[in-house]
Amino acid sequence: MARGGATFGAWVAGLALLLGLASPLAAQPSEREAQARLDALGEALREASAQLSTTREARDEASEALREVETALAETHRRLDALQAERRALGDQIATLETRLEQLAAERAEQVAALSAQLDALYRLGRTPQLKLLLNQDDPARLDRLQTYLNRLARARNKRLDALARLDAKLMENHRALAARNERLEAVAEELAERSARLAEQMSQRAALLARLDERFASEQARLATLAQDRAHAERTLREIQERLARLERPPPSTAIEQTRGELPWPVQGSIVSAFHEDAGVHRNGLLIQAAAGTPVRAVHAGRVVFADWMRGFGNLLIVDHGDRVMTLYAHLQHFTAPVGAAVSRGDTLGAVGDSGGQPRPGLYFEVRRGGDPIDPRRWIVRHP
Template identity: 30%
Template sequence: MQRLMSTSSQHLAGFLALIILLLLFTANHAVAQNSKQQQASAKTSQQLNEIQRAINQQKKALSSTNIKISDLQQHLKADDIAISKISKKLAQTSSQLEQVSEKLVRLTTEKKQLQTAKLQQEQGLAKQLRAAYSAGHHDYLKLMLNQQQASSVQRTLTYYQYLNTARIKEIERFQATMDKLYQVEQEYQAKAEQLAQLTESQQQQKQVLELSKAKQQQTLKALNSKALTGQQKLAKLEREEQAMVKLLKEMAAAAQAAKNLVSLSKLKRKLSWPVKGRISHSFGSRKQGYLKWKGVFIAAPIGRQVQAVHNGTILFADWLQGYGLVSVIDHGDGYMSLYGHNQTLLKSVGDRVEAGEAIALVGQSGGQSKSGLYFEIRQAGKAVNPKIWCK
């Protein structure tokens, strides 16, 4: 019996030991498993933190890029406006040079004519003086005493009075010619000096223009270095187009009072294009993503005149992001035409313009890599194909 009890105690002790071992193993396994989970959790948390840091850095970089692009856009605006101002001055100087040059040509012709008249008058006076000298140095008293008949005396006196009067008139004409020649020479000298000053001013303006263009190219280079993804380009164009649409709606509202302007509704296929050049982007063609061209882009050299397609009133004349220096003309009855990327604007808001009148000069403002004109026609705020109106 004692042996049996001893055997049972042994079995119980072994069983208890086995249970304790199992419990210890389970506890160790749980601890190990828990440690692995904690490690995995810590690793996941670390990865999440790294991702969040990367996202924040990307946001900061994107924000910094957007700020830099915005700053560069402002610099581009300043560059475009500076080029516009100096180009306008240069155009005015060139016009003055042309006028002064034409005046100098006229003065040169007049001067030659006066010099010829002076020479002829000098020869005429010399001839009269020689004739008077050959008649002898007789005074009127001697002539009258030497005459036998009164009729001869009268004829002689009349003859000498005639010669004297003619000589006086010739001298007066000669003096008038000399005075006129002096005035022409003085005016010629003044115009020659003005021409020299204008020429020097023109050279200085050209140097300033080249410096402004170089600065503009640096800004464009800096802008292009900020590489944008397709989605970013699309978002940028969307913002620019929304700004344009908003502007045109405001222009349309402002133009409602203009009821006396001739409408474009009856002028389809009758208008001339605003500038001579090749259409490199057509109305409705793909621009970026789903965006399409709302107008046409006409490739043309810098400085070529941009002409109003029809008479109207200037509603807008300023710089607009993405479109550069822009002019908008109200043609009445809900029709407007838009001219973008100009180098300089020749008309101001409120100016009345006629068909064919120069309103701007072709450029590449607004960040364009090539020179040309962006041209739109809108009816009731909706863009329509310019080819419907222009021949």
Template identity: 30%
Template sequence: MNHFSYLTEQLASAQKPPMLVFFILSLLVIIFTSSHVNGQETTDDKLKQVKQAISKQKTNIKKVDSKRQKLVNQLKHDELEIAKASKALNTTNKSLTATQQTITKLAKEKKELTSEQKRQEDILAKQLRAAYSTGHHDYLKLLLNQEDSGKVQRTISYYQYLNKARIKEITNYQQTIEKIIDVTNEQQQQAQQLEQLQQQQQQQKLALEKSSRQRKQTVTELNQQLLNSKQQLEKLLAEEANLTEALERIARLSKQEVNLNGLGKLKRQLSWPVKGRISRSFGSRKQDYLKWKGVLLSAPIGREVKTIHNGTILFSDWLKGYGLVTVVDHGKGYMSLYGHNQALLKSVGDRVETGEPIALVGQSGGQSQPALYFEIRHNGQAVNPKLWCR
């Protein structure tokens, strides 16, 4: 094999790492310039140097790619840990809210029962005073009194009425006391639960902060692995191809539900999955000739992401370049995709209704700012979400 054939093959095999191509071309210029200037050094010697330099450059590129892949794997691990902690924290916060509402409700109920208790005590006091004021009458005298039997009967009936009223009020009073005791006990249990939830919340916050610090360090290291324009384009193309392949795969595996009617008749009728500013529009330039196939919605981290329409969860996992992604099947070939989430709240196979929370806004996938990446696809082709959401 002659020298030019060898160099041509090396150049062809180096198309993926552009820096290697540039390096080889530079060496070629040096070789042939030098060979004209200094005829004492043979081309074979120069070729040997080129081979050694190419081999060294390939080794360096391989090391860089290997390090970058390790960092990507570490990023995935960090973001999954963040998802785990934030999902648990979200659940705990909801439990805290529910518990606080229960405590408020119990306090109101206890206040009403205490007020009822006082009212019953007042009634019983009045009844006791009434009984005391007529207490000098002797039942036996009344029964032996033959002068006015009608009056005796009326008096006895009155006593019986008072006794029944007192018994009823005493029973009600006892029931009120029992309810107050029950409410007080439940208040104590709820207070203990609230304390436990608060401790749990604090632990989850610490875990989330730890994972977030680790992720920040990983992202910093990844950003230090600078890519030129062509490498950046190739990276984005690979990530997009990976997403497309994943969507095609889950579309093949999914079972179409006959009760899902798609989005065809819902143009301009759907709400956006999260309240936020559109920072990247559908069809705008992403890198070189690559364009955005969805929209990027800037929103605070942790804000709930809601499904635009009812459907079934087809995908719920981490994807390189897109972070934590969930995909909803709406039927009739329509899908919606939600990426860069902090946590995913639903699992594959879950049925979701319109407006139901399915994720939390994040910055997974190596993003520097929190945002939601949102796509709508029909039969595998990305369509402009603005045609459906308002």
């Protein structure tokens, strides 16, 4: 317990530094010092996550294996999302480059046609037109006009040649850029295929682990008892977090969340599977919202991410502190989008709907806690459509 308290103390200290809760007499940190504190906070939170994922009761190997495979699954999903986004961006870039290539080719064709017309005019004058003008001993005024015409024609020809050279350089640069984008697109497609195969393998491992975990329970009562233990442990830890934050010399800054009660948006749209205090397990103190896997989960209000890790019973769990002793919890995420320490605004994406924590189907578990106590989220968010 002493080691756990020290770990938690380091976590709170790191959080205080990140949120700017240190003594106002302290000197303002440099950018490097601020980044070092942010890194320290991340490490402290990872240690806190390890503490949250353990209990006094012995856990079998299957439970730990589930944590490992679901953590790996989250990273695979995150990377797949990043690759899909990169592929879309590359597709847009390639389309833009191809359009530009067509425009440059059309411009070059126009310049070549114009240059051909100029060369044809010179050809009709014959070879060495200036010499012919002098030998003809024609009217001097006419000679001046013809010479002026020839000079203009020569300048126009040189401009066309310069323009063609510039267009050729742009075309070559465009071709190189297009080839590079296509090469990167092939690499992205190859990695997508590899990640997809890895995802299928990890999902198969997860299914086998869930089957092993289910075999532990001789009855539904035994399963619910284990889930109740998971919930009780998480509640004790989360209450301690809230209480220690409240005891800080300067509490986390307010985001005026109290003024938005009843007006907060839903973190995700879907059907409510379990309402507040309806479930006997880990979902008792919040809402379980069924939604399609991969659906973006959004912050309901401004705040700062203070936790993002795997927790037994809740899977990938993310916690946002909103100040005013109010926190929101988002569990069973497929993966995280917002890292620990990130400041988020209302509507920012925090992660994606998943089934982590051993859930049988995708969904989001959502909690609101005030002063460490869970309250019905429907008192804070708008009426469900």
